Amino acid sequence: MDTSTVNLILKTLHYLFFIYAFSAILSYIILSIISGKETINYLKKKSFVNYKDILSSTMSPSITIIAPAYNESLNVVENVRSLLSNHYVNYDVIIVNDGSKDDSLEKLIEAYDLEKIDYIINEKIKTQPIRSGVFKSKNPAFEKLMVVDKENGGKADALNMGLNISTSKYVACIDVDCLLIEDALQKMIKPFLDVTNAQVIATGGVIRIANSCVIKGGKLIDVNLPNNLLIQSQILEYLRAFLLGRMAWSRLNGLLVISGAFGIFDKKIAIDVGGYDTNTVGEDMEIIVRMRRYMEEQGRKYRVTYIPDPLCWTEAPDNYKIFISQRNRWTRGTIETLRKHRKIGFNPKYGSFGLLSYPYWLIFERLAPIIEVVGILYFVVLIVLREVRWEYAFTFIVLAYLFSVLFSIVALYSEELTFHQYKKKGTGYKLVLLSALEPFVLHPFILYAAIRGNIDYYFNKNKKWGEMKRKGFTTEGA
């Protein structure tokens, strides 16, 4: 190749990287503007809502909370107590013990005075069989609780068991280790009952990080910012994602994912599409894409909505090993879902779902780590070839860094003006400082995990969920 050809290739690559980075930044700006507007609109509307009416109404629709549990012995009793203390009149809780090897079931039997009952399951979705049986409490105080002990089949399989058993119109699928705020169900059910021009098929809630927060009797008492830098960075990351991203996608009716930690679904649609896919590690994203695809193919008007209130609190990984394992799984889940439903991508038949949401996820979520790594490698090659024009390189690195810091601060600003959860003195300063540090302490590991996820997806097909050890919430007095 002569010099002019090499130059042409280099120039083309320069432009491609530039266009990609520019469009990514532009999309973040647009999404955050839409998010801001939508959040203001939501808060305005919320100020008129009297959730007490739905709380006491016996005519309110039924909801089943389905919580799969696998080796959750450490916290399961406390967590179930939290689920049972929700302020909603017409709900029940199904704990699916997914073949736990520990004493989760025994602890539940003892704590909630459970007894085995005769029960047959309408197997609308195929699942692993029942192991010890179905249990209900002898104590009327826990009449809302049902525990199902089944053979291990993974989270998706356990959720499917819950879908088979539930007799409610709506199901709230949550992680058993999550802490639900008492009015979570009232707030999450509202879009299903309030939207009249389309059918709401699913609603997602914000997930907040509960490490270092104080919990008492299954209730959140005090919100604290943890000392661990990794957890702090994840708090910032969640604020950005939920406050500046998902709200916009909800407005555009383009949400492709509802966190597996907490979401409410129209049970009939969830069953009609075949329930959760047991062959993916990204079952939370996959079911939403499948439900949307089903509605689009049926030509039915639908919405997937999102509630920005901090309703669900969960424990985040506190060390890099577990964090990387979690993000690796998220990456594989995204790849699997996008590949499985590739028919949707750029397909005008699916409207904005096919022409906007899917391409965005493909280009700015799925391909982002790959493009970033290619960019880094390309930069290294340029250094070796002494082709770097440092005045440009340095300038753009500074710009990218400042943009990332500013974006995080906008997220903090948005949090303060809306839900203002981190109230303690000195926390604001720490969070601002964190905005400056986060690109160094979190982003490189997210990138590494995403690349590992890609490698595992293509070359290590047997890899499944990975490790997630829980330490449990901080309870008052502990």
Added chain:
Amino acid sequence: MIDYQYLIDYFEEFPFLVQLVWRISGVLFLAIVLLTIYLKAIRYKLRKKENEHVTFKKEYEALLVEYLYAESEDEQVSTEQQSIILKLKNHLPIKYKRKMIISVLYNLMNEVSGEMAESIKTLYYKTGLIDYALKRLKNKNWYVIAKGIGELRRFKIEEAHGAVIKFIKHPKNEVRKETQLYLVNLFRFEGLSFLDDLETPLSEWAQLQLLEVLQKFDDQQICDIKPWLKSNNNTVVLFALKLAQIYNQFEVKDILIDLLSHKEKEIRICVIEVLTNMYGIEAKEILKTNFNELSIEEQLSFFGLLENLVVPSDEPFIEKHIFHKNFEIQLLALKILKTINIDKFMGLDKLPSNKEVPEMFNLVNNV
């Protein structure tokens, strides 16, 4: 000075793009600094507001309690009360304080009844708070109007009816909802007259709210719901069905039977459920005859009706469906058969076809 000049010269030697990006970076940096300062200010303000909230709340609560107990028998408004009114009036121009006074007044109103509640309402008038609420109705922002209507509802200001009713067809859902709640809260079933010509959908959420309000009153005698059952607005029909169920409107049974053939499936299902509660035995034969044309959901609702209203003569029909393809219907059929003819139910155990449902048979048998 020389150093600065050197930097400027150095900067100007950069290509245009680099200069532009540095300028943008400068703007971003400035934005970061300003937002950080602003963030600090907001956090400080929020903390201060929270503290003030507690202080003012205590202050106003004490004042209002003092007002309530300062009532004299001979005068309508005592001198002490007049001075409290004056004090409160002076605080009203400040929006934050006004909001706080309204909130304290409303909370207090919920805790007392009779003369004391009336006294609070008088205070609402005398302080001029009502004028602020009525002024809100003239605002061009929908949320301000909705807030105003909500306040008038909470303080039960019937005199504002004329001003509020104008918003019943407001393009914004929240304003319409607040107007509907105002009407029903203050005028009970009479307030439901807006349903007569409601063209927009009445969401399930709005229906539940209205029902909750109505159920707080002891009225068992409700208005005529027949026109709403015949409404072209399906959501109005669904709401009327809920009313029929809650208030046992036996006199609309004939209309309910007609509604069994309504074009909307959701309404048909709801009608079956209402008829189940009303002992609508008349519906049984109609539904039995059309059973195969019904959707699975309707069939299931019908079996729910049969579970409550079954008589021995229904046995052949039930028997026909004990092997229904739908799990829930099959289960209900077995349960019903067991109630009306235990011998026949036990006999199923010996049938070869029961092999398909041994578990279900055992379960029903053990119940």
